[in-house]
Amino acid sequence: MSYAMYLRKSRAEEASQPLEDTLRLHRKLxxxxxxxxxxxxxxxxxEVVSGESLFxxxxxxxxxxxxxxxxxxxxxxxxxxxxxxxxMQDQGVILDTFKNSxxxxxTPEHTYDLSDETDEELTELKTFISRREYKIINKRLRRGLHxxxxxxxYIPNAPYGYRKAVQNRRPTLEIVEExxxxxxxxxxxxxxxxxxxxxxxxxNSLGAVPRRTGQFQRTSVRLILRNPVYVGKVVWNxxxxxxxxxxxxxxxxxxxxxxxxxxxxxxxxxIVDRALFEEAGRMMQAHSIPSRxxxxxxxxxxxxxxxQKCARVLVRQAPANKEAYLLxxxxxxxxxxxxxxxxxxxxxxxxxxxxxxxxxxxxxxxTDLLQSQxxxxxxxxxxxxxxxxxxxxxxLLEQGVYSADTFxxxxxxxxxxxxxxxSQEADLSRRLTELRALRIQSSKRQFQEIxxxxxxxxxxxxxQLLKSLLYGVCYQKARGSTPEDFxxxxxxxxxxxxx
Ligand SMILES: [Zn+2]
Numbered sequence: 001m002s003y004a005m006y007l008r009k010s011r012a013e014e015a016s017q018p019l020e021d022t023l024r025l026h027r028k029l030x031x032x033x034x035x036x037x038x039x040x041x042x043x044x045x046x047e048v049v050s051g052e053s054l055f056x057x058x059x060x061x062x063x064x065x066x067x068x069x070x071x072x073x074x075x076x077x078x079x080x081x082x083x084x085x086x087x088m089q090d091q092g093v094i095l096d097t098f099k100n101s102x103x104x105x106x107t108p109e110h111t112y113d114l115s116d117e118t119d120e121e122l123t124e125l126k127t128f129i130s131r132r133e134y135k136i137i138n139k140r141l142r143r144g145l146h147x148x149x150x151x152x153x154y155i156p157n158a159p160y161g162y163r164k165a166v167q168n169r170r171p172t173l174e175i176v177e178e179x180x181x182x183x184x185x186x187x188x189x190x191x192x193x194x195x196x197x198x199x200x201x202x203x204n205s206l207g208a209v210p211r212r213t214g215q216f217q218r219t220s221v222r223l224i225l226r227n228p229v230y231v232g233k234v235v236w237n238x239x240x241x242x243x244x245x246x247x248x249x250x251x252x253x254x255x256x257x258x259x260x261x262x263x264x265x266x267x268x269x270x271i272v273d274r275a276l277f278e279e280a281g282r283m284m285q286a287h288s289i290p291s292r293x294x295x296x297x298x299x300x301x302x303x304x305x306x307x308q309k310c311a312r313v314l315v316r317q318a319p320a321n322k323e324a325y326l327l328x329x330x331x332x333x334x335x336x337x338x339x340x341x342x343x344x345x346x347x348x349x350x351x352x353x354x355x356x357x358x359x360x361x362x363x364x365x366x367t368d369l370l371q372s373q374x375x376x377x378x379x380x381x382x383x384x385x386x387x388x389x390x391x392x393x394x395x396l397l398e399q400g401v402y403s404a405d406t407f408x409x410x411x412x413x414x415x416x417x418x419x420x421x422x423s424q425e426a427d428l429s430r431r432l433t434e435l436r437a438l439r440i441q442s443s444k445r446q447f448q449e450i451x452x453x454x455x456x457x458x459x460x461x462x463x464q465l466l467k468s469l470l471y472g473v474c475y476q477k478a479r480g481s482t483p484e485d486f487x488x489x490x491x492x493x494x495x496x497x498x499x
Pocket of ligand 1: 307308309310311312328329330333334
């Protein structure tokens with residue numbers, strides 16, 4: 001039997017040290033620990049993604065799968081928090097997986113054996129505490145930020161037309177007149193009916209230069225026309241930031257719905273007046289092409305397949321008259337593939353998994369099953385005790401302690417007892433086999449039905465079907481490889497039936 005190590009940065013270390021340094025240090029410490037205790041490390045699971053939820057941690061999923069398969073006697077990690085963090089449900093899955101497979105958790109300070117009840121309590125307590133602490137810290141941080149914002153302060157980078165300033169010890173903005181005149185021009189041109197692309201060209205030809213790129217584009221003009229900061233407002237909660245494993249940007253930005261925005265009067269001066277801003281807003285709404293994002297799902301894999309390298313969800317792209325493609329949204333990351341090829345490969349793999357289900361017993365037996373199992377074990381123990389007693393009777397007879405009559409009497413009693421136990425054992429064994437078959441059949445039938453209706457379903461329905469079977473898929477493809485040459489790592493729900 002061997003051991004594995006799981007390496008992952010904790011929140012407290014995130015700011016202070018580069019990821020690679022932390023992981024290297026932890027690897028060294030755990031290797032020393034293993035050496036000192038004579039443990040053989042067979043594999044290391046190194047998490048470069050700092051996701052909160054279980055699925056955003058591909059290495060943890062791999063580890064759980066291997067732990068479940070009983071590959072390791074124990075898993076080494078720096079402390080319990082590395083395994084935990086995330087929803088209580090995730091923690092439940094993690095703890096149960098370790099418990100059911102009898103795998104120990106080893107940290108330099110303590111070895112946790114979850115099959116031992118006292119340790120399980122301790123583990124649950126510790127993960128719970130670390131989660132609470134994290135919540136409190138996070139809340140405190142946000143409260144400070146929130147106070148500044150509700151009082152009209154401005155924290156992020158200054159938008160075009162403004163520079164950062166401080167007023168009564170609060171961060172705010174100050175107008176940069178050379179840029180502000182271009183901002184006003186954008187609004188005036190727009191309400192006269194000039195389109196965003198033409199406005200961008202005009203500004204570029206006048207020598208206006210945006211902050212982060214060389215030239216104004218249609219989208220940057222649009223963003224300015226819609227930003228309430230120009231009428232003296234501060235908007236909080238407009239964007240959602242998510243941490244990703246992307247080493248270049250480290251985070252992903254997406255928009256939040258407008259009703260989630262928190263809009264307050266800023267301390268700063270407006271650049272355009274309210275009437276002009278609102279007129280531009282009205283016109284933009286009237287001109288806007290109905291969004292293609294009408295809520296209909298066109299990608300059967302929406303939210304389901306992630307890039308193995310950066311853990312971001314692959315997106316579907318369908319250029320006109322061309323086949324749909326699946327791509328990692330991180331520029332220059334994993335190579336994309338034809339959606340159809342991925343679909344074929346995935347369905348092929350699912351059929352294989354379906355065939356394998358008969359061999360695999362569900363890792364979480366139901367109460368009935370557990371009860372029957374316990375009863376059967378009890379009966380078997382009783383049977384072997386009975387056999388021992390029979391042996392003892394022969395000994396006593398040989399030693400002349402028992403007369404032939406006494407021996408006969410006692411032996412008859414024992415034989416009757418044994419016969420009863422044997423029939424009980426047979427009943428229980430049959431019952432157990434039935435219960436196991438039932439569980440396997442129901443999950444197999446469900447799996448089968450899903451695969452059968454899949455081909456005839458629409459993309460949205462296919463997405464639902466896949467999500468009912470799969471927890472997620474990790475995708476990998478090398479640049480320059482042939483179109484079919486990609487790998488899919490499938491996490492299906494029969495491994496994690498409670499999720
Ligand atoms: Zn990627």
